[in-house]
Amino acid sequence: MLRRTIPLIITFVVGMVLVISFFIPHKPFGTLGEDFSVFFDIISVFAFVLGGGNLVWIHGDKISKRRPGWGYSAVCLAGFAVTLVVGMLKLGNPWGIQGDVTEAGSMFDSIYMYIFTPLSSTMFALLAYYVASASYRAFRAKNLEATILLVAAFLILLGRTFTGALLTAWLPDSLAFLRIPNLANWVMMTPNLSGQRALMIGISLGIISTSLKLILGIERNYLGADNE
Amino acid sequence: MAKGWYERIRDIDRRWIFLFITLSVVLPLIFQVYFAEIPTPMVEQIFDKIDSLPAGSRVLIDFSYDPASMPELQPMAVAWVRHCLLKRHRIYAMALWPLGQQMAVDTINEAIDFIKKLEPGREIVYGIDYVNIGYKSGQQGVIKVVLTNLETLYSTDINGAHISKIPMMSGVVNLKSFDVIISVSAGYPGSKEWVQFGSDPAGVPLVSGSTAVQAPLMYPYYPRQMVGVLGGLKGAAEYEQLVYERKLKALMGKRLVELGHPPRDADVAPLAEQYLGYTQLGIKRMGPQTVAHLVIIIFVVIGNVTFFIDRRRARKRRPS
Missing domain, CATH: 1.20.58 (Methane Monooxygenase Hydroxylase; Chain G, domain 1)
Incomplete structure (x- = not known):
């Protein structure tokens, strides 16, 4: 009873206060809305602890059961442990334990600069390879819709570089709208914008509907399966 | 066969x-193959917005990205900070992403190093010209709180100094205290959340810098809720070109003459790179x-x- 009722009451009260505080930003709703936002920020800090615990739990389980790819989990946990210890004890920090954790010259800063940053950039850069390979295999003018998409992609790819301007620079000013950068801009600001706005309105209506269901206690999945 | x-x-x-x-x-x-950039009207609008603010204006820059998107977003962040320093605006750096705090430190240090070489004798003092109040967890919740009261969440800067002891924080109450907000973001939370929870309710102009993938999602907010969007490297390159042409070229040329390296052609950038640490990433x-x-x-x-x-x-x- 309590496990279900109390969370429902909290959700209802917080939800209603936040909605009302948006339209009536005066006392007591304005202050309460601000307080609830601060509570949210404080609670979100605990997500880091939960995230760390979850990481250890999932990868520890994978290693102990020797599941396929357990070696990667070991590397992940080792990286997590080393970074955590080095950061918490501020090892190699020129100012010792009193110094800032990101102080230049500290081991934590070195891990960040020489391991984390290049690895992150490398992972992001791999996207270029997948985009190129996928474009070659999947971007085919199979029907009208695919052809429109293909033409739009060509305009954006060319329009986002110097090549686009170069290829159509010879067009007279009266036909400036046909220059590739202008066409690319038109694609972004007209069809793309209309589509994006339509999507946003749809998504917003969905969010309002789901939020109302949560606030009114109609949607209870977040309480867990045994609370149905 | x-x-x-x-x-x-x-x-x-x-x-x-x-x-x-x-x-x-x-x-x-x-x-080193690179091409001339022709700034688009939207990028010019962003430049004009920052440039038209009087010296001493308060510019809040949110560094919400991490090393993965750094190659794409850092160039525009550096260009913005340089422009603000040249205009003598006061820079307030913050982050909604955990690693954004370090991005802010790196960006500001790079820009300051260059400005000091360009304008020797100029002092750029932490706490007077720029401050880094760092990262706070809570995503859009952070924006929602600083909309009404900044000190509730940001009682100290990244060095642990209380904000009441930082001269440039005097008079900064909430988001309405800023003249413009610049959001450099690679996703959630980022520019979209700034529109929804920060700049729009506060009535403060917002400028967005996004990855090329994110930029189309920002256009629906332009021009009424955003001054403009710098999309990916292309946007950064166009902004760099504007700052170079309208602000730096003459200054760097003059400084190079003082250093005994007068530029021989119209493009002073290569010499400035060699002697002043100027970058056009x-x-x-x-x-x-x-x-x-x-x-x-x-x-x-x-x-x-x-x-x-x-x-x-x-x-x-x-x-x-």
Whole structure:
């Protein structure tokens, strides 16, 4: 009873206060809305602890059961442990334990600069390879819709570089709208914008509907399966 | 049966595509291939907005990105900070992403190093000219709180100094205390959340810098809720070009003469790079991006040609 009722009451009260505080930003709703936002920020800090615990739990389980790819989990946990210890004890920090954790010259800063940053950039850069390979295999003018998409992609790819301007620079000013950068801009600001706005309105209506269901206690999945 | 040239191209191993992409990025980097940038009206609007603010204006810059998106977003962040320092605006750095705090430190340090070489004797003092209040967890919740009261969440800066002891924090109450907000973001939370929870309710102009993938999602907010969007490297390169042409070129030329290295041609950038530590990362990285785009276009064209040839052959084989 309590496990279900109390969370429902909290959700209802917080939800209603936040909605009302948006339209009536005066006392007591304005202050309460601000307080609830601060509570949210404080609670979100605990997500880091939960995230760390979850990481250890999932990868520890994978290693102990020797599941396929357990070696990667070991590397992940080792990286997590080393970074955590080095950061918490501020090892190699020129100012010792009193110094800032990101102080230049500290081991934590070195891990960040020489391991984390290049690895992150490398992972992001791999996207270029997948985009190129996928474009070659999947971007085919199979029907009208695919052809429109293909033409739009060509305009954006060319329009986002110097090549686009170069290829159509010879067009007279009266036909400036046909220059590739202008066409690319038109694609972004007209069809793309209309589509994006339509999507946003749809998504917003969905969010309002789901939020109302949560606030009114109609949607209870977040309480867990045994609370149905 | 041995494959003909057509079949070889049609069934090309994706490792060849990877090789071409690698070469299209590496070779322009090695040979420093880059092209002139023509700023678009939207980028000019952003530049004019920052440039039209009087000296001493408060500019809040949110560094919500991490090392993964740093190559794409850092150039525009550096260009903005340089522009603000040149205009003597006061810079307030913060982050909604955990690693954004470090991004802010790196960006501001790089910009300050350059400005000090350009304007020797100029003092850029922490706490007076710029401050870094760092990262706070809570995503849009952080924006919602600082909308009404900044000190509730940000009682100290990244060095642990109470904000009441920081001279430039005097008079800063909430988001309404700022003249413009610049959001450099690679996703959630980022520019979209700033519009919804920060700049729009506070009535403060917002400028967005996004990755190229994110930029189309920001356009619905332009021009009423955003001054403009710098999209990816292209946007960064255009902004760099504007700052260079309208602000730096004359200053750098003068400084190079003082140093005894008078520029011989109109382009002072290479000499400034050598003697003043000036970087144009956006413009330089657009070279590889341009060539890589062309390579992708060529592959897409080849893929479509083979597709149509196959379809024609299949139709011919089909009994009528």
